[in-house]
Amino acid sequence: MLRMRPSVRRDLRNGLLFISPWLVGLIVFTIYPILASFYFSFTDYSVLKSPRWVGLENYVHLFTNDALFPKSLTNTLYYAAIALPLGIVGSVALALLLNKKITGMSIYRTIFYLPNIVPAVAMSVLWIWLLNPNYGLFNSILKGLGLPGIPWLTSPTWSKPSLILMGLWGIGGSMVIYLAGLQDIPDHLYEAADLDGANSWQKTRNVTLPMLTPTIFFNLIMSLVGVFSYFTQAFIMTNGGPIDSTLFYMLYLYRNAFIYFKMGYASAMAWILFVIVVSLTLVVFRSSGRWVYYGGSSN
Amino acid sequence: MAAPATSETVRPGRPRQRSLREMLTGKKAMRRLDHALSHLALIAFGLAFFLPFYWLVSTSVKPNTELFLLPPKWIPSQFVWENYPRAWNYLPFATFFKNTLYIAGFNVVATIISCTLTAYGFSRIRWPGRDTLFMVLIATIMIPYQVTLIPTFLIFKWVGWLGTFNPLTWPAFTGSAFYIFLLRQFYMTIPLELSEAAKMDGASELRVFAQVMLPLTRPAMATVALFTFLSNWQDFLGPLIYLSREDQYTISLGLRGFLNRFGANWELLMAGTTITVLPIVILFFFTQRTFIQGVTLTGIKG
Numbered sequence: 340m341l342r343m344r345p346s347v348r349r350d351l352r353n354g355l356l357f358i359s360p361w362l363v364g365l366i367v368f369t370i371y372p373i374l375a376s377f378y379f380s381f382t383d384y385s386v387l388k389s390p391r392w393v394g395l396e397n398y399v400h401l402f403t404n405d406a407l408f409p410k411s412l413t414n415t416l417y418y419a420a421i422a423l424p425l426g427i428v429g430s431v432a433l434a435l436l437l438n439k440k441i442t443g444m445s446i447y448r449t450i451f452y453l454p455n456i457v458p459a460v461a462m463s464v465l466w467i468w469l470l471n472p473n474y475g476l477f478n479s480i481l482k483g484l485g486l487p488g489i490p491w492l493t494s495p496t497w498s499k500p501s502l503i504l505m506g507l508w509g510i511g512g513s514m515v516i517y518l519a520g521l522q523d524i525p526d527h528l529y530e531a532a533d534l535d536g537a538n539s540w541q542k543t544r545n546v547t548l549p550m551l552t553p554t555i556f557f558n559l560i561m562s563l564v565g566v567f568s569y570f571t572q573a574f575i576m577t578n579g580g581p582i583d584s585t586l587f588y589m590l591y592l593y594r595n596a597f598i599y600f601k602m603g604y605a606s607a608m609a610w611i612l613f614v615i616v617v618s619l620t621l622v623v624f625r626s627s628g629r630w631v632y633y634g635g636s637s638n
Numbered sequence: 639m640a641a642p643a644t645s646e647t648v649r650p651g652r653p654r655q656r657s658l659r660e661m662l663t664g665k666k667a668m669r670r671l672d673h674a675l676s677h678l679a680l681i682a683f684g685l686a687f688f689l690p691f692y693w694l695v696s697t698s699v700k701p702n703t704e705l706f707l708l709p710p711k712w713i714p715s716q717f718v719w720e721n722y723p724r725a726w727n728y729l730p731f732a733t734f735f736k737n738t739l740y741i742a743g744f745n746v747v748a749t750i751i752s753c754t755l756t757a758y759g760f761s762r763i764r765w766p767g768r769d770t771l772f773m774v775l776i777a778t779i780m781i782p783y784q785v786t787l788i789p790t791f792l793i794f795k796w797v798g799w800l801g802t803f804n805p806l807t808w809p810a811f812t813g814s815a816f817y818i819f820l821l822r823q824f825y826m827t828i829p830l831e832l833s834e835a836a837k838m839d840g841a842s843e844l845r846v847f848a849q850v851m852l853p854l855t856r857p858a859m860a861t862v863a864l865f866t867f868l869s870n871w872q873d874f875l876g877p878l879i880y881l882s883r884e885d886q887y888t889i890s891l892g893l894r895g896f897l898n899r900f901g902a903n904w905e906l907l908m909a910g911t912t913i914t915v916l917p918i919v920i921l922f923f924f925t926q927r928t929f930i931q932g933v934t935l936t937g938i939k940g
Binding site for chain 2: 347350351353354355356357358360361362363364365367368369371372373375376379386433436437439441447448449450451452453454456457458459460461464465466467468469473474476479482483508511512515516519539564567568570571574575589592593596597602605606608609610612613616617620
């Protein structure tokens with residue numbers, strides 16, 4: 340900084356000036372909040388009174404004395420464990436179907452993508468009506484087929500599957516990403532497979548899917564963060580019920596922070612979530628060497 | 639065809655007649671069958687995906703008496719368009735629209751300004767420490783927002799901004815890591831000679847930024863603008879936490895209030911829902927290309 344050529348100093352000054360909007364944000368809206376929430380997580384903080392240091396009490400209480408915390412965690416993991424794989428399989432399958440240079444491809448693509456731009460609240464209101472146990476579209480169809488209706492959101496067994504089903508309506512977003520990935524696969528790979536006499540299943544299995552794994556990997560990483568943020572639909576449609584069966588992690592965190600004003604307690608939850616998301620991401624990264632194909636290069 | 643054709647006749651210059659067996663097992667036939675099956679599957683899935691939209695709109699124009707019929711009425715016996723003005727006037731939807739447009743518009747402008755400037759600083763100027771800071775920027779993308787949510791809320795409480803639009807608008811001037819990353823990728827593809835030439839002529843960095851880079855990267859800006867607009871239109875948690883009075887509500891908050899108050903008036907609720915969905919569906923159809931390209935480029939689903 341002291342002994343710099345004038346041109347270097349000028350570039351440094353200009354560079355910092357240009358990134359200054361983000362730099363201010365980094366300090367005010369990222370670094371400070373991260374440190375502050377870490378500190379708050381060791382305090383009893385009700386907003387009205389200033390934070391009081393309580394050591395590990397929040398964490399101990401979460402793990403030993405609060406039945407809703409493990410409940411919200413398992414609800415979220417249940418949702419993630421089913422919704423993520425189903426979403427990947429569904430959107431990859433749709434993308435494969437659409438990748439066949441089929442006429443009307445853009446119309447199908449539009450139909451599949453459209454649910455994805457529906458705001459979460461609007462989607463929730465619509466699906467409450469679709470899933471209405473007496474007059475909803477779904478049960479009307481089931482009854483029309485002579486099948487018994489399903490209690491959907493009103494039953495603790497069916498509430499999470501209902502939300503997962505609704506989530507699947509939005510797989511068109513990932514589908515578009517996979518479709519782009521599919522179109523990037525070079526033709527000569529398929530031509531080589533043709534020469535080897537591969538049938539279309541073998542080509543899908545041995546060319547398409549391996550070439551798509553980097554896209555799947557990226558999508559999985561992004562979805563992991565997303566799934567732990569799952570909030571709006573559960574808040575609007577069931578508000579955690581019935582019998583806490585849809586009390587997801589973020590919903591419980593929201594209640595603690597903004598309904599009960601237990602900011603310290605909620606901060607502890609946020610940090611536990613942070614650790615979980617980072618570890619899961621690392622696990623996925625670690626495992627990627629075994630299933631993600633990087634076009635022949637070692638990394 | 640004059641001559642009686644057998645499958646064995648081969649005429650020069652004409653395709654060989656094919657036997658039934660060949661037609662069913664040949665490569666072309668297989669592909670045709672494959673396509674037919676794909677179409678069938680796509681039509682089935684397409685209908686399934688479209689059905690909720692159909693149900694949304696058809697419910698919204700049904701007379702109240704036809705909501706609770708079994709089997710359901712697929713096409714209303716009469717189209718009650720009055721459901722729309724009724725829904726619109728039940729709650730101040732016009733105000734909700736105005737508020738949402740203000741927040742989304744502010745965010746688009748502020749995000750474009752902050753993200754283009756920052757992306758320029760990270761790509762077109764070489765300075766010590768740049769690449770380290772850029773890694774920090776990438777790392778912040780992976781931080782779940784829950785970790786920063788509570789202290790950020792408290793900051794806005796301290797400055798007295800709770801119950802105002804400010805927490806939902808002004809932070810956009812500090813940029814968004816993901817869009818900065820995206821724009822930087824674009825700026826990297828523009829040959830450096832272009833800006834060097836302008837600088838030789840005595841142009842300042844700001845001038846090069848405004849007169850060389852921005853005009854060359856309009857599509858990237860369109861993508862950022864579109865996704866910023868969309869995510870603000872869809873946002874629920876932000877307005878839920880920061881806004882309190884009904885005259886400040888965004889469309890999403892308003893629709894939720896509608897649901898809580900008139901939970902059984904499904905025809906009005908569906909009309910209200912259609913009103914909130916329609917603008918972005920129209921926007922989508924007008925900007926479909928940018929949309930799909932944006933999804934493809936960013937890997938975010940919109």
